[in-house]
Amino acid sequence: MRLFEYQAKDLFKSYGLQVPNSVLASDVSGVKQAFERLTPPVVLKSQVLAGGRGKAGGIVTVSEEAQVERAAASIFGLAIGGEKPSSILVEESFPHEKELYLSVTLDRGDRSFVAIAARAGGVDVESVTDKVVRRVPLAGVDEAFAGGMAAELALPPPQAGQFSRILVDLERLSREKECELAEINPLAVDAAGRLLPLDAKVIVDDNALFRHPEFAKLHPEDEFEGEASRQGFAFVRLGGDIAVVGNGAGLVLSTLDLVGDAGGKPACFLDLGGGAQQDRIEAALRLVNRLPEANRILVNIFGGITRTTDVAQGILTVISEGLTKPLYARVSGAEEDAAKNMLAGTPVKLYGTAPDAVRAVVNAI
Amino acid sequence: MMLPGEREPVIVQNITGRYGRLHTKLMLDYGTNVAAGAAPGKAGQSVEGVPVFNTVAEAVEKSGARASAFFVPAEFAYSAAEEAILAGIKLLVVITERIPVRDELKMLELARRHSASIVGPNCPGLIVPSRKVKLGIMPVTAFAPGKVAVFSRSGTLMYEIADQLTRAGFGQSVALGIGGDPINGITAGECLDFVESMPETEAVVVVGEIGGDAEERLARHIKKAAHSKPVVAYIAGRHAPKEKKMGHAGAIIYGNFGTADSKIAALRDAGVNVAMTPSEVPVLLRQATT
Numbered sequence A: 001m002r003l004f005e006y007q008a009k010d011l012f013k014s015y016g017l018q019v020p021n022s023v024l025a026s027d028v029s030g031v032k033q034a035f036e037r038l039t040p041p042v043v044l045k046s047q048v049l050a051g052g053r054g055k056a057g058g059i060v061t062v063s064e065e066a067q068v069e070r071a072a073a074s075i076f077g078l079a080i081g082g083e084k085p086s087s088i089l090v091e092e093s094f095p096h097e098k099e100l101y102l103s104v105t106l107d108r109g110d111r112s113f114v115a116i117a118a119r120a121g122g123v124d125v126e127s128v129t130d131k132v133v134r135r136v137p138l139a140g141v142d143e144a145f146a147g148g149m150a151a152e153l154a155l156p157p158p159q160a161g162q163f164s165r166i167l168v169d170l171e172r173l174s175r176e177k178e179c180e181l182a183e184i185n186p187l188a189v190d191a192a193g194r195l196l197p198l199d200a201k202v203i204v205d206d207n208a209l210f211r212h213p214e215f216a217k218l219h220p221e222d223e224f225e226g227e228a229s230r231q232g233f234a235f236v237r238l239g240g241d242i243a244v245v246g247n248g249a250g251l252v253l254s255t256l257d258l259v260g261d262a263g264g265k266p267a268c269f270l271d272l273g274g275g276a277q278q279d280r281i282e283a284a285l286r287l288v289n290r291l292p293e294a295n296r297i298l299v300n301i302f303g304g305i306t307r308t309t310d311v312a313q314g315i316l317t318v319i320s321e322g323l324t325k326p327l328y329a330r331v332s333g334a335e336e337d338a339a340k341n342m343l344a345g346t347p348v349k350l351y352g353t354a355p356d357a358v359r360a361v362v363n364a365i
Numbered sequence B: 001m002m003l004p005g006e007r008e009p010v011i012v013q014n015i016t017g018r019y020g021r022l023h024t025k026l027m028l029d030y031g032t033n034v035a036a037g038a039a040p041g042k043a044g045q046s047v048e049g050v051p052v053f054n055t056v057a058e059a060v061e062k063s064g065a066r067a068s069a070f071f072v073p074a075e076f077a078y079s080a081a082e083e084a085i086l087a088g089i090k091l092l093v094v095i096t097e098r099i100p101v102r103d104e105l106k107m108l109e110l111a112r113r114h115s116a117s118i119v120g121p122n123c124p125g126l127i128v129p130s131r132k133v134k135l136g137i138m139p140v141t142a143f144a145p146g147k148v149a150v151f152s153r154s155g156t157l158m159y160e161i162a163d164q165l166t167r168a169g170f171g172q173s174v175a176l177g178i179g180g181d182p183i184n185g186i187t188a189g190e191c192l193d194f195v196e197s198m199p200e201t202e203a204v205v206v207v208g209e210i211g212g213d214a215e216e217r218l219a220r221h222i223k224k225a226a227h228s229k230p231v232v233a234y235i236a237g238r239h240a241p242k243e244k245k246m247g248h249a250g251a252i253i254y255g256n257f258g259t260a261d262s263k264i265a266a267l268r269d270a271g272v273n274v275a276m277t278p279s280e281v282p283v284l285l286r287q288a289t290t
Helices: A005-014 A026-038 A065-076 A143-152 A157-176 A206-211 A223-231 A248-262 A278-290 A309-320 A337-345 A355-364 B020-031 B056-064 B074-088 B101-113 B155-167 B188-196 B214-225 B260-269 B280-289
Strands: A024-025 A042-048 A059-062 A088-092 A098-105 A112-118 A129-137 A181-187 A196-199 A201-204 A234-237 A244-247 A265-273 A295-301 A329-335 A349-351 B009-012 B034-038 B048-052 B065-068 B091-094 B116-117 B125-128 B133-135 B145-151 B172-177 B205-211 B232-237 B274-275
Touching: A005 A024, A005 A088, A005 A201, A005 B020, A024 A026, A026 A042, A026 A065, A026 A088, A042 A065, A059 A065, A065 A088, A098 A129, A098 A157, A112 A143, A112 A157, A129 A143, A143 A157, A143 B065, A157 A181, A201 A206, A201 A355, A206 B101, A223 A234, A223 A278, A244 A248, A244 A278, A248 A265, A248 A295, A248 A355, A248 B145, A248 B155, A248 B205, A248 B232, A248 B260, A265 A278, A278 A295, A278 A309, A295 A309, A295 A355, A295 B155, A309 A329, A309 A337, A329 A337, A329 A355, A329 B155, B009 B020, B009 B056, B020 B034, B020 B133, B034 B056, B048 B056, B056 B074, B065 B074, B065 B133, B074 B091, B074 B101, B091 B125, B101 B116, B145 B155, B155 B172, B155 B205, B155 B232, B155 B280, B172 B188, B188 B205, B188 B214, B205 B214, B205 B260, B205 B280, B214 B260, B232 B260, B232 B280, B260 B274, B274 B280
Parallel strands: A244 A265, A244 A295, A295 A329, A329 A349, B009 B034, B009 B065, B034 B048, B065 B091, B091 B116, B145 B172, B145 B205, B205 B232, B232 B274
Antiparallel strands: A024 A088, A042 A059, A042 A088, A098 A112, A098 A181, A112 A129, A181 A196, A181 A201, A234 A265, B125 B133, B125 B172
């Protein structure tokens, strides 16, 4: 789960990390009030989860009260990666001379957490060549570890001390809150040599949320994603018109590729999960039947532990309740002949292979 | 890594849970020698005739097992894995999904210190059809004895592709789930090294997906190791959006990191035949083996 910047900065503050003075505003008048309370110039920052906010125009600096309303209105109206902000973080600007990069993140290939620091901040870290990367021990890092990284960055003494304290706090936050990523980019350095995190990016390990009830309800969730998550489905809304449902993440992912290759646009990715039973397929079909942008449904089931006859029974139940969208299905595996007999004579369009079902559903309109 | 032999005793952890019970029956039906089960507080019970013990240590002592099929819920996974490794389990097949990544790192570190192997987590397990050994949840109807090794990050895609291989006359020497999480125990590279010296394997199928750089690392490994057996791969997620977790915790593209295109290019550069669809896998395999 990725936190909004303001949530990540609240978390930073609770770990002793300093951030610029700021006020969160949820409408234009709130931004105007925030401007009055802070010392200009201030930065208005769109609170969206998508990256590239600066380039997209989601971050605007204002010095005069007269500019505030217009800037705030334009940010509230600006969708970044399809996402409009529900709030703006109004923050005092921090004039600085230099920007560093610092993060604690999971290195999947190395199978460990690593601390990454670079003398070039504010840019995409992937493009930085002279970065310092050190493996973080499971027990965490101390001032000596952090001081070693500061020395590798060749920071002058007062800055090195601040850097070390920031890294120790950031790593403790990452470890205690079980983050996949805790990133400061940029970590600004002003003319007096003071270090201050200007942005905060935190991604919490979804699988560790049961140990962190404090993160529950931090996000305003999409109605359909919320319901899918309560049902235990893996669900991603994709914006197209073909709802794609299957059992198993890889199988559904592979079905999206077949749909894309055939020129179709998936409305969603819905993984029923392994061992899916009749009630699960029913709940999934009810969900995608209500999804407004989807006008047809593709079901791809490879039956094994999931019995295809259970799937067929679930489809029959939802049809009897009044399924309104055309359903294209490939149901293969254990008991498939019985499942096909159950669905014969119903409006369900059945195909023997996934590519055949995909071609049919894509070319239906 | 070692693979259990025919009728070699194995145990099931959390054998009294819903999935533990179901899959104990299915493993026994296949011919696997599930000789004991472990579940705290359930000693004296039996599941499908398999005796249950409170601890893994007792289950290991009574059965002589070295391998465990692990069905413990995520919240308790670390302590149960620690118990298994300290009891002498050398092959821990972790089916459980949603284990926190820091618990997985601790499990792997402990396994390394005790020379134990972890398959998974978040995987369908492994199957050796010629030995009737199954430590996992895969539907056995998709598999048949043969000479192709299948390694997959995804469960259902493994079944789908194994089924197509079987229908095309390619049985499997072994099929093993690497796992859908960002962190895996056994890697695809280690699997390839293992089957290089497994005489019953003649070719390898690797099923990857978006997220991370496991396939890019595999490609570098293939170039360096210069193994003799042909490899065919399939990568799911060419049309997946960025920054979205696609079902598996590990299936996520950040920026340009973890895309299917990058993986396909790296594997092709290493001489691997990459299929664009699951049904193309047997076709490429036939070309590679004749």
